[in-house]
Amino acid sequence: MPITEYKPLIVAFCCNWCSYAGADLAGNNRLQYPADVKIIRVPCSCRVNPTFILRAFQKGADGVIICGCHPGDCHYTSGNYYTRRRMTLLFSMLDFLGIERERTRLEWVSAAEGTKFAATMNDFVKTVASLGENKRLEDLRCKK
Amino acid sequence: MQKVTKDILISKAAGLLDSQTVTRVLGWKRGEFYDDVTPAVFHSREELENGFVFDDFCGANLSKYLIKETAKDDGKILVFLKPCDTYSFNQLLTERRFPRDKVYALGVGCEGMLDSRKIRAVSESVISVRDLGNSVEVETLYDGILTLDRQTLLPDRCQRCKSKKHVAFDELIATDGKILDSNRFDEVEKLEKMTADERYRFWQEQLSRCIRCNACRDVCPACTCEKCVFDNPDSGVANKACANEFEEKMFHIVRAFHVVGRCTDCGECSRVCPQNIPLHLLNRKFIKDINTFYGTYQAGETVGSRAPLVDYNPDDAEPSEVLTGGTHHV
Numbered sequence: 001m002p003i004t005e006y007k008p009l010i011v012a013f014c015c016n017w018c019s020y021a022g023a024d025l026a027g028n029n030r031l032q033y034p035a036d037v038k039i040i041r042v043p044c045s046c047r048v049n050p051t052f053i054l055r056a057f058q059k060g061a062d063g064v065i066i067c068g069c070h071p072g073d074c075h076y077t078s079g080n081y082y083t084r085r086r087m088t089l090l091f092s093m094l095d096f097l098g099i100e101r102e103r104t105r106l107e108w109v110s111a112a113e114g115t116k117f118a119a120t121m122n123d124f125v126k127t128v129a130s131l132g133e134n135k136r137l138e139d140l141r142c143k144k
Numbered sequence: 145m146q147k148v149t150k151d152i153l154i155s156k157a158a159g160l161l162d163s164q165t166v167t168r169v170l171g172w173k174r175g176e177f178y179d180d181v182t183p184a185v186f187h188s189r190e191e192l193e194n195g196f197v198f199d200d201f202c203g204a205n206l207s208k209y210l211i212k213e214t215a216k217d218d219g220k221i222l223v224f225l226k227p228c229d230t231y232s233f234n235q236l237l238t239e240r241r242f243p244r245d246k247v248y249a250l251g252v253g254c255e256g257m258l259d260s261r262k263i264r265a266v267s268e269s270v271i272s273v274r275d276l277g278n279s280v281e282v283e284t285l286y287d288g289i290l291t292l293d294r295q296t297l298l299p300d301r302c303q304r305c306k307s308k309k310h311v312a313f314d315e316l317i318a319t320d321g322k323i324l325d326s327n328r329f330d331e332v333e334k335l336e337k338m339t340a341d342e343r344y345r346f347w348q349e350q351l352s353r354c355i356r357c358n359a360c361r362d363v364c365p366a367c368t369c370e371k372c373v374f375d376n377p378d379s380g381v382a383n384k385a386c387a388n389e390f391e392e393k394m395f396h397i398v399r400a401f402h403v404v405g406r407c408t409d410c411g412e413c414s415r416v417c418p419q420n421i422p423l424h425l426l427n428r429k430f431i432k433d434i435n436t437f438y439g440t441y442q443a444g445e446t447v448g449s450r451a452p453l454v455d456y457n458p459d460d461a462e463p464s465e466v467l468t469g470g471t472h473h474v
Binding site for chain 1: 332335342344348391394397398400401426433434437455456458460462463464466467
């Protein structure tokens with residue numbers, strides 16, 4: 001049986017106004033980033049409920065990244081400021097429970113930053129791949 | 145300081161009932177055994193004299209019961225509040241969960257309640273417990289009469305009491321205390337110093353004992369949603385999971401996260417846990433983080449204060465700046 005290369009599963013929550021457009025730009029510019037990243041479009045990074053992140057891990061994601069507009073540039077004025085506080089506390093709690101800190105990340109990517117989007121995803125996939133499979137947060141009943 | 149006794153409280157409450165200042169009294173009722181005191185509503189002097197109790201096992205925080213009780217009729221209700229309960233009382237008022245004018249809050253002094261688990265660890269056959277000031281006289285069936293040091297029998301939340309000050313009351317019985325410097329984050333700090341693997345093992349061991357009875361949620365004065373995500377059968381999180389799966393952690397992270405900035409650190413979650421899981425450590429971790437990242441904040445200290453998660457500062461730190469454990473920048 002051939003040994004297949006380990007491919008991490010990454011969930012990226014991208015805000016509709018900046019980061020999703022940034023991903024689009026990366027595509028238009030033919031910038032390479034791994035197909036392991038599954039993008040979920042949300043109206044604002046602030047829409048991301050901590051349960052979404054935990055649920056993604058539960059269902060077998062190896063890393064979760066939340067991308068939003070740069071602070072000060074939120075389409076809804078202040079959504080990303082709330083996201084920042086919320087995610088800081090959530091990531092800190094996951095770390096407190098002994099879950100690898102590198103599996104979660106918050107990045108600001110504007111609609112003009114296709115290059116940054118691709119670079120961020122490349123780096124994140126590399127980091128998560130080096131950690132290996134997510135064992136601590138998975139839930140076998142939720143996996144197919 | 146005059147010690148608050150059951151008789152003082154009964155005569156006070158009965159007086160207020162007689163003068164029709166209040167129509168009923170929310171207090172604690174004696175149970176079957178020495179330690180199973182439960183919250184109860186009393187309507188008359190007779191009921192109070194028959195069932196009311198105020199002793200070392202009145203740990204239950206009564207403030208959450210006001211939500212349902214104040215909705216029942218138009219009369220005023222008398223409630224007894226220990227210092228830590230007054231913080232929850234204020235927090236519920238901040239969230240407009242009950243009308244303040246329908247409550248007569250009587251602040252009662254507290255020297256710390258006793259932890260029946262710690263008493264049971266000394267003897268399994270306890271019949272009664274008598275307070276002797278700095279020590280406690282425990283009458284047992286098989287081990288005779290024991291005299292124990294009171295400090296050793298206090299639950300964690302009372303050993304690290306954050307405040308003896310009543311932050312809300314209409315009338316106070318016993319002198320008011322002060323906010324204490326209780327070093328209550330030391331357990332959290334101890335865990336933070338461990339490696340990630342040690343922390344994971346610690347929580348795996350603790351949380352895998354969870355039986356998903358939802359007692360921590362039901363008792364929490366900050367958990368007052370009328371509809372709870374964990375009651376939704378379609379959510380897939382309403383059932384008991386296998387012991388070593390992520391389900392328990394999911395539940396406890398979400399439970400603790402939902403009360404971030406609203407948790408007053410009253411410690412009720414740990415008190416009611418039948419499996420003795422130190423759940424308050426999760427809440428304390430959040431409180432400690434808020435204090436570190438966004439400035440010291442005590443929920444319930446004042447009515448109307450803005451919780452840290454519904455507030456922001458454009459200069460807040462990024463998670464990658466404040467959290468250690470490998471940060472990667474592009």
